[in-house]
Amino acid sequence: MEYIKVTKDNLEKEHICCAISNNKDVQVSSKKAWLADRFDEGLVFLKSVERGKCFIEYIPAEYAWVPIIGDGYMYIDCLWVSGSFKGHGYSTDLLNACIEDSKQKGKVGLCILAAAKKKPFLADPKFLKYKGFTVCDEADNGIQLWYLPFSSNIAKPQLRECAKHPHIEEKGYVLxxxxxxxxxxxxxxxxxxxxxxxxxxxxxxxxDSREKAQNAPTPVTNYALFYDxxxxxxxxxxxxxxxxxxxxNSDRTP
Structure with missing residues (x-):
């Protein structure tokens, strides 16, 4: 499998795997605009040259749009291999590329969000465990922060206090x-x-900002739905x- 890194220079012409369409599609334009603002912060988007969902996206933890404390770590936004790409070792290829790149950049390890049981749009805990990741922190809603240190005696990354007990005061459905x-x-x-x-x-x-994301009342900021x-x-x-x-929810309400 060949891989290509998406950068500012090729962003407009490359597909972005998770939304494969033309640049006029609202999903594509939204994602590409978000990526364009992150490249200068060290974000890396490495993907298959073939069209399909096979990519890894990561960024220095200090710039991650999640409420974590992990200075010196690289945070993996997403590692997604699906469809016909599954079962060929591409997830390992992408993760190894991330590890090598992170070490070259002087990072102390990797971290990523998952859960004890696989949840949609989160990393597979079985794969993480197989690759040497372990849980270093967990929120009340079962969302876990996993990490892979590159050496021993490295301080663990952790969830910010605002995200450890996901709860808000607002009633109704809040996304x-x-x-x-x-x-x-x-x-x-x-x-x-x-x-x-x-x-x-x-x-x-x-x-709409890293500061807001890092102070969110939930570990997962991409999409977090609350009810009452x-x-x-x-x-x-x-x-x-x-x-x-x-x-x-209505049926469960007394």
Whole structure:
């Protein structure tokens, strides 16, 4: 497999794996705009030359859009290999490239979000464990911070206090999201309109800066849905799945 690094110079002509379409597509344009602002902060986007979901995206932890403390670490935003690319060792290729690059840049290790049981849009804990990662911190909602130190006696990264107990005061459905994930550009407006059409109390909070992301009330900032103050899910959904979730919550209400 050949891989190519997406940079400012080739961003416009390269596909970005997680949203494969032309640059006029709102998902593609949103993601590429977000990437363009991160390259100077050290973000790396390494992907398959073939079209499909096979890539790794990582950035120095100090610049990560998640509430963690991990100076000297490299934070993996996303490692995604799916479809026909699965089962060929490409995840290992991409992770090894990240490790080598991070060591060359003087980083002390890697960190990434996952959970004890695989959750959509989060890293597979079985794969992380197989590759030597271990859990170094965990929030009340089961989201874990995993890390891979490059040497012994290295301080562990950790979740910021604001993210360890995911809870908010606002009632109704509240969605925190960033433009890091291209799907949000399409599906967040769908949920907003669905909520409006069905009289559902809903508020979408766009996290549009690193500072806001690093102080968010949830470890996962790409997409974090709360209901009546309680964290519900990080799984993105369309109108039908959202209405199904709303119905399930209504059925449980005394």
């Amino acid at each position: 925190y999201y960033t433009s890091q994930c291209p799907f949000n550009a399409k599906y967040v407006p769908v949920l907003q309109q669905t909520a409006k059409d069905n009289g559902i109390l809903f508020n979408a909070i766009h996290i 103050g309680r964290y519900i899910t990080n799984e993105q959904m369309n109108d039908k799945r959202f209405l199904k979730l709303v119905k399930a």
